[in-house]
Amino acid sequence: MSALMELVRAGRTVEVVGLLDGMTDAERRSCFPELKALRKELRAAPWEADARRAYPALHAAGAACQTGAAGVAAWIAAADLRWSRVSPGVLLHVLGDRETDWLADVTHRLARRPVTASVPYELMAGLVRLSGCPVPTTDAYVRGWVDHLHGSWQRGGTLLDRLRQDPHLRELVAALFETDDIGSRLQWPTQEGPDSWTGALAQLTVEGALDRGATVDACVARLLRGGPAADQRVFLRLLKCLALTPDEERQRTADWLALASDAASTVASHAQSVLGALALDGGLAPRQVAEMSEAVLFRTERKLVRAQLVLLGKVLTRDASTAGELLPAVARAFGHEDAEVQERALKLAERHVRKLDSVQARTDLALAAEQLIPLLRARAVGALGAAPADPEPTGHEELLPPPPRPARLAPAAASAVELAEEVGAALAAEPGVTGFERALDGLVRHAYRDREALLSALEPVVARRWWDSAAGVVSDDRFGGSYGAVSEAADGLDLVLATLRGKVRTATLHARVQRGSASRDCVHGALFRAFECRLWEVAYRMRTDPLPLLLSTPTWSTGLLEPAELVDRLDTYRRLGARVAATDFAQALLRVRRADRDAAESAARRAAALGTAEGTRLAAWLASGPPALPTFRRRTSGRRVLVELGEVLDLQHDFPAEFRPLGRPTSVFEERRWCYHWDDDMRQHWSALLPERRELVAARLLRDLSDLAVDDFRGAAAALPSLAESGGEAGEAVHLGVAYGLGARHAEDRLAAVDALLVLAARGHLDAARLGADLGQLVRRGAVKTQRLADAARTAAVTGANATIWSVLSRTLPILLADLATGGTAAPARGLGELLAVAAECAERSGARGELPHLAQAAARRGSSRLATQARRLRSALGEEVAA
Template sequence: MSIEWAVLDGHVRSGEYAEVAGLFVAATEAERLSFGNELEKRIKALPAEAWWQAKAHPAVGYAVAAIGCMPSASRAAALLGRRNMRDRWAAVPEEQILLLARARSLSWLGDLGLRLADNLTVRNVMATEWRFCDTLLRAGGVTPPVTDGVALSWLAALHTPDRHDGRWVPLADRLRNDPYLDLLLPAVFACDGSGALMGLREYDESARRWADVPAFPGAVVSLIAEGRLDRATYVDATVDRLVRGDRPAWLRPFALLHEQLAPTADEIAAHTADYVSLLPDAHSPVAAIAQRALSTLDAAGRLDIDTLLAVSPPVLLRKEKTLVKAQLKILEAVARREPDRIGDILETVAAAFDHPSLDLQERALTLIARHSTRIDPAVAARLADAAAGLGGDLPARAAELFGRSAVAATGFAQPPPLAPAGLPSLPLPLPPAEMPAPIATPAELAEDIVVLRQDQNGVQWERVLAGLVSLHRSGADLATVLGPIMAPRSWAVEEHLSRTDDPWAVFVGLTLPALVGAALPDLLWQRAVTAVQESQWISPRTRPTAPERSSLNLLTLRLAEATVQIGSAPMPELVATPTHVNGSLDAAVLLQRLRRAEAEGWEPWPIDFQQALLRLPRETPSDAVTRGAEALTSPSGRQFAEWLRAGGMPDPVSTRVEQRERTHQVAGWEGWRFGLKRRVLVDLEPARFDGDLAIELPLVTLGHPAWPTLPTFPVEPADVLAMALPHHREAVAAWGLTRVAEMADLEDPGAGGCSLLPLLADIAGPFGPAMSLAMAYGLAAGSASDRVAAVDAFLTLAATDTHAAAVAGLSPGPATATAGTGAPDGAGARVPFGTLVGADLADLCAGGTIKLTRAVSSLTDANAAGASATVWAVAAAALPALFEPSPRGLPDLLELTTRAAVACGAPGSDAAKVLLGPLGEVAVRPGSSRLVTEARRLRTVLEA
């Protein structure tokens, strides 16, 4: 009988795989081979939707058919290896494969398995792919190739939970019974990334709970204990895996395996060089393993002292304090045991003098002091030289310890002189860069739109929007170059057109088609028209206040305006395109554009013109610009002149508000709990209600509900928000504050929410409650990249403040925003922005809203970069409110405060005198806890 495609495809799409196999079993071999060509051609020609519209995924049935008609392993492998086929290997029924192999007397089934196994990759490891290959290999009696892809796929299959007779099959049993254990397990240890596949945890039937650690280490140890695996082989393989390195999480199973193997002194001695190489640079858990191993070897008297002394200096500078403390303990034990080498040992200990932690510096100095009577003058002089790296109150102690004669050579017979207060230590930030040259040709426009799709930043949006309008105005043929860009519009774009807050959807779905004269569906066209019309009468009462709808989605509104106005005559040019990348627009440039509009007889589009006014600098323009504006006669020209006379848009009133967790249950999504008890945000109220701009009130009106809301998912990039109001950063900060706060007060918020902060530092305007809270939240963000962004902003603001007029060190009071990087207290005097940030930081940390440890890490980086005076201002304002709750990280903040105080000359200042009161109460507490020790150290420095 001949095989017909329609019959076969019907069985395939209905999931009737026995019937598929039956067609080929009943056919002759000639008929099978004849159908092979058609099967290949049909599968390659199938459209994309054919793979998901069937009742059953067709790849399974086609795989059975391939075994039934392909003439060779190579052609079967080529067909089965297609991406849309291999995704379903796991579902291919084994019994049908074996039935067809017997019916055809296939000799190449094992060869097919080898070919498919050779193509298993490490990029997308799937247990299902290995199982299919394993079926073919076993059927053909062939041993699998030892490749990374095979080893990882085999491991993934073993780590897939398996049940037998209603019970979980332990991983040790699966490994023991696997025929490829001895062949592939060693390859697993040699393969990078294998630890990522070892996340399976055993289910404890008796305790009815999942184990806390991965099953792999225990399974390997069990097989070693029963003699199934060779211990020496896997001790070597484990140490070698740790030396090779990998991502920290992926090394954890091997670190656990090392701990469970508990190598003996003999086994450690065989790998001394490996452990020595791991200790200085390996990830913290692996370095700790190496340290313990070398300590065991040292305790057994089998570690050469020169080896220990050589490896110790870099260890003493590691950021992990536990490693440094442990290494100091090892060195002290050696110092007692090796009196003849005391000088070399103590000089090694002195490497810790350069550690950033004052606590560790003090430990090293104390250790040296215990043995100082046993060292000769030459060693003392070298130790005195090394002590130049000490900070806080430690230089004075070192001077006492080494004696005046030894200290004289170092130049610090007395503690280092303190820098005078206010000494500039940071360079002024560079002025904002000018905008790139405008787009000149349709081809360039097409290229920039493609770039915009991948990177929707504010500068790129402005260039593309300006280029579209100017080229359309010049009569350029845009349809030809924009056609290929518009052609791929998918159903997803059409779906998202209902979201008028998504700039890209509006741009591709509305603006581009309107630009080239394409017909728009009536509903979409009306949506664009309505958006533009509503922008002219929307009021604070009707304004949505959700923070993710920031700045009235001004960008999407401008795109909608372009969609509606693109066919108007005479065709204007855009006047809101900024002159600088921070969104600022020079008044002289806007004057030129309006003069050209009057000369050519056109008026700017309303929303575009309003955006242009909002981008003008706050400073009074030159007399020439003022006179030129007064000479304009058009409606927009007269409005421009009046805007300059009035000084632009007044700053809104910022009000600090607290959100608290709801006390009652709410149905639906609004009732979703994410464990957030408190969040502090800022509401905005207009300073006036009679402004000339229709979009003004929505931009400066923001209210928040009484409880924290769901996480936000903004669709517009941070710089789009900042560029809308480049001279009102307090308003921008208020709109973006919810997103910034999420980065610090939620457990797993992702990253990127603090990208707004450096932009806020670069634009102009007052520093009020929203800016202060944004900085406090940003410094304590969970993601390292967000904390880096916060530190960048902090340094920019600190440099601006350093070079501004001197300000008094006053405590912050009720926040009413004012221009500059300082903000007024209740009496109207300006205080450093750091004082405001410190007060907010203390408030948020004291209640556990954010983590102090993260903020200390950020401030430490800022201090190292030269912003010591501002770090001191933050710490001095924060500490009094933190002593009572004493959150985790407070000793580290005290230590950082000591460093910053010394660097900026804070002792004797008014802020220092105020701090000494509450600080003294902590310093006189009994005991020697680190909190008390650091409080005493700071008190000593401030009283100097």
Template sequence: MDHWGEIRKLIERRQADRLAEKVRTLDGEGRKEVAARLPELLKELRGRFDRWDDGLVDYGPALRVTGAATIGGAAAVAAWLYRRDFAPRWAGLDNDVDLVLAVLADRPAAWRADLAERLVLRLRASDDRGMALALALLRQTGIEPPPHDPLVAGWADRVPSDLGADPLLDHLLPRLFEAAGVGRVLQWEKDPRQGWLGALTTLADAGRVKREELIDGCVRRFLLGGTAIDLRFFVRLHEALDPSPAETAPRARDYLCLLPASPGPVAELAAGRLRACDGLTADDLAEAWESLLFRPERKLVRAGLSWLDRSVRRAPALADVVAAPLARAFATDFAELREKAVELALAHAGGMSEEGRAIVGEAVELLPPHLGHRAAAVFAGGTVAEAEPAFTPPPLPAAPERSRALEPPVESVEELDLLMRQEGPHSWQAWERSLAGLVALTHRDRVGTAAAMLSGLRETLAQPWADWDYRREPWEHADQWLRGAVRSLTATAPTPHAWRRFMPKGNLAAPHRLLLHRAAEVLRAVEEDALPPLLLATPTHTTGHVAAAELVRRLEVIEAAGAKPLAADLQQALLRLPRTPDPEAAERAARLTSAAGRILAAWTCPQVGTELEWICGNGGDGDHDWHDRSHSHYIRLVPTATAVPVGLPLVDMMLGVPRHSADAEHLEWWPSTLPAHREVAAAHLMPYALRRSWNDPSLRLGQIRHLARAEGPAGAAFSTMLACVLGEPGTPESVDVLLEVAARDELPAAEVGRQVGLLLASGEVRMIDMVAALDAAAGRGAHAHVWRIAAAALPTLLPAPGERPRNGLARFVTLAATAAEWCGARGEIPEVRDTAARKGNSEWLREVRRLHDRLTGGAPGTADTNSVGTGTGTGTGTGQEG
């Protein structure tokens, strides 16, 4: 009978369940035949798929079942079952365990026990593919599992529905407290009524498992060591068992050993059990206190001091053993706990022996001077540490040069061609130079420029993607328009009048629209052969400014040629004029006769007002308090700018910021479009800068650095952008920007502070990052500015009565107090005063009181140049251009 032919068909059809029935009917010879033919079939099946194809996985269950039933030796079966071909690492758990067990059922018991051991020793992790089959075979055979940590972790990862009836319980439960990886598997167990916690405590209550075995196992696991995550489950199991003082007493020495160096939760557990134990000797107590008071965790040091104080008050004779623990506490990093340790040492000094008093006296030098003097007055022989010299912050560094002369426009066709071969300019400086160079070169020699550019384009035109720009619209990138102008110049443009078709018609941000208008009008002028001799708006300086004298000269050249300047070019040029008047240039402009000349002669810097509004909501269901971040509420900053219309559409568009952000490109170019209107440029940029996914931190840093070197008042929008960049992790250069603006006396510190407070309160930036940046700025000379920033932020950041303080608030208040001390600030802040009067002794409250004492330490009513206003930290700010 052809057994192999039928079995092969079932494998081909991937019918593992039918195979399980069929192979069990085979006699010994039939099984040998099938086993011998399996490798050949596997090779054939593997050849049907590519090397990286997972198609063979689908045949895995059928092949595994067939091999398990027919291959002779246990070692060979183990190797066959877990071939990588059948199930790669990402294939998930086996789904054919029941079928494999069914075909193995008629194997001898010793053979199945051998297979079980081999499968166990192959395991490498708790979620290994063979875990389910290995556990099932162990339960069926009843053998003692070999010692193997991944097996125990895998058993723990699959709590049986009836743990008490599990044949593996007695074998593996003791190993649960020793095997590596168990703690990681069980780390998420929390509910003592469910999972392993519930199962083990229930078995302990029923007597199926001894409580002593579980408690000893937990303590033994703690003594073996590990991270807090590794031990988290065992801490919860120990607390769920809740050992009584009678159960704790025999293990007191073990708990004492856990206090010095075990993870915090374990040390806290051990301290709690020892504190409830009545049988500790004086030496035991001294050892426990000394261990706790040298811990790095504030909570444990505080608990140790409290335990020590209560114990000595109950039993005054213990005062003779507290000297060494308290001396240890003198070295703690926490100021309030050092002060508490000194108070306890002074309170219990009368009960100390001479030796104990000498131990405390030797530790006096570890204390800061103000505490050292108090202790030295009682404990003779103590040496008081000298006070560290007060830190004198350095002066504010000089500001770097605001701007430098920019490279002139492209002056040769070869240079322009080189830029075009680089797929267009990637900076606003290169783009401006290329655009100006194309206009000037084409006006000077259109035929020669076109021929030279065509020669450079030939290789590009031969590519299949040469006309890609013309098959997609609109053109939203400046380099698309520059390439389009070159194609029109060389008569290779597949679409005429591209400037009519490809201008985006959607909602574009004003700086982006102005950029595209300038490029489109150059393209149009190329097509209509109406280019002027040169462009007006090409910047002369790295800030984006156009020197007034140079702008007048350019208009003189255009008038002399009888040409007209391009409209968008003229309006951009006006926006780039410096704010400082140039009388000589103004006199020359008055002699111009063209309409553009008259516009220039009459031009004065427009008056612009900007406003910034914080809007918050929860996705359209109404506005909500922006302090609440727990229900997916969001924060949105809405800038606006208004100016008296000047009658030039693009100028009026640029000086009026809409309430809603729009589509935008080339954000890093925008500051150069408004170099004389810093706050307006910031208002355009701010909505995009606050979107973390819109651009990377280096771009935001480049934008704020450019704005820092622009002209014009800095208000709420600039302040928000600066605050945002200061709070950006990994951008230490943002401190340089703050120092630069401060050195020019252009930093709106109070407004920056208000925005800092709002950004921190809304969760837009992290406290740790903001404190790090402001601390660095204070240490480099901007301490007075940092103080004004912190003082303006505090009214927003200090919690209302009953509210929890924000994470890191203590560090922010410490920074404020330090900066106030460095700059000698005086003047009461009502919010700080009211907060300082609250009850409590938390770290942030102590820092608030220190700040309040610093500010009110002078004579009542005194104030100096560093006094601060007491704004309420509202959600709006304004900046007015004058």
């Protein structure tokens, strides 16, 4: 036994295997307890040289010295052994003398492990050969099989050749159709030919190695199931490669109808083309064509809807008797959001309405025409007998979502155990302002009351942190180094926890409090330094002179602190004789509510009566009135429009040095400096630094927000709802930030900007004229793409905010239409027709009236382009006369 353990510790795997070969089962079992103990010992320092050397030999020995199939499978797939495991060949050697039933049990247990366990396919396949058991068809095994075939290219031959030689081809291909999220793997190394999965599987079906009926059914079933876009692309490509015969297509009519109704756009398009061919060949009954049309015409994809209207026109032209069933389906398109689709449907109805021989059918068609936009409804009055629209629209009721109400922070956790649970949750995921501030305040309070009880409760939480496994204190380059330690909120909690555990030197803490931030300055530098310096001083005071509580913990989730609550906290400090932390008090001043003058003046009188320096300072601060908007000027930088702020004098005096940059002028040149503040979640904490001065935050985030539209970055728009919910005047920077968000590349960023716009509007803080003008300028400069703006505007409008969106677009469109009016040579912005469609829809629903500069010239353009037709529609909605 001692010889085996010495060889394992030395990492001499070959000799370990040789020794195991000469041992009986009983001797092997007797070695396992020591192997288990060694594994536990190595787990404490898994990346040390001794551990990395011993792990492969330990992996092999532990698998060989157990008798239970479950224990062996768990040992082989263990997470702590995964990164230094022994090769599959060695494991097959040490397990090869076991009974086949036992090996089969191990095989299937390993195959049932999650894909993240990374059990080698070569090991599972080898165990299948040794045991003769049925091949597993789990996700882990199938994915391993696919990756193994990809990695076999060095042996020569195509993927088709390698698949032909596989003894389990049918079982594994059948499992392929049941494996989720496999499409990305099947697109490699190529998408066509014998070395592609689709080409190889289609050829194997032709050759008879795979059953054709089963393969087609599995492929269609997979498309019906839906899933990631990559899966849909691969299995649709395979279905096309199989080249179904008309009989095979006719047998699956119900499947094509379901796919045309609900599948992804590309799959629905294929199903639509199959059904269209069947319909024109007489393979579909009129009832089935109507059923298909009612589903497809309900979809939002204009390409599918137009193709369906074309198909309906062909069927109606070939067989007039189908009008009674198909024209009601055409009428479904009268309510489509796209006016062009409505016009196509109306033309189709006008062409074939005479074929209706039922009075009721004509009446139903006329009633459906009431969904048409006003311009088309006027046509339907004569063509379909629809009732004329009211001469004046009824009053419009704007439906803005109610602004979110700030959440009040609950008191700090009463017990250390409860606090430990909150801290663990905050470290596991981004805690937000509420979670972070409550956890920080709780740590300060409990460290002051009973440090030992707190440390005991935190033991399960800190035992998993990277800094707690280090021997001794953490070096200065990890906490307090040149790049700073607090790049995200969880880092701040780590710093406080590491200080509690004695993992940070007092000298390091003191140096950072005295020296300030070690980070390089950039446009975010002022926000970052103010956020970080409080954490360093809190950690330092926790080591040297614990604080009883934090003065700066906000009352509300936006970061606002009620003035009466701050006075109460200062009174607690006075009674306890505690010394206030300068940065904590500075942060409290920036958060305290001053806009509510009655509450501020009442609290000022109480603060002055405390008789402390901080009470006097708070009284003067509250009496000074709500913060004013700083001076600003707009600057251009390439395609961008940015904002520079002037000096804010009240942030320059009587504040710690790390807070004064918040009041210094900003410059667009700062934004070019190297910056590592890439964490999107930190921006909500920056908003909470200055909850009544959002312009100071927005101006420093404007470069990030412009990157969303100009450079197609992702994520920064998450700060916009926080800014909209914050306090202070919404000025140039906030509105420009929303404008960039509305033109962002990624849909989730545009959605965040829409949320911010609606919140501003609901709170009465939206300057629609300013935002509309900003959008027009940004589109003209090429910073914002019109198509993206149209998508965002439509998203906002469907919530019911039609008048709000119209008030914005009515200032944007004249800027974009100006070149058309003056005969400029520049082509209209791409997507301008789509933006006009959104504006027309909003104008129709809100009852907007009046003239829009340069719209008449756009409406007078010849042809039926989307720009011209939507300009005419908008002009009609606004009550202007439109030339026929």
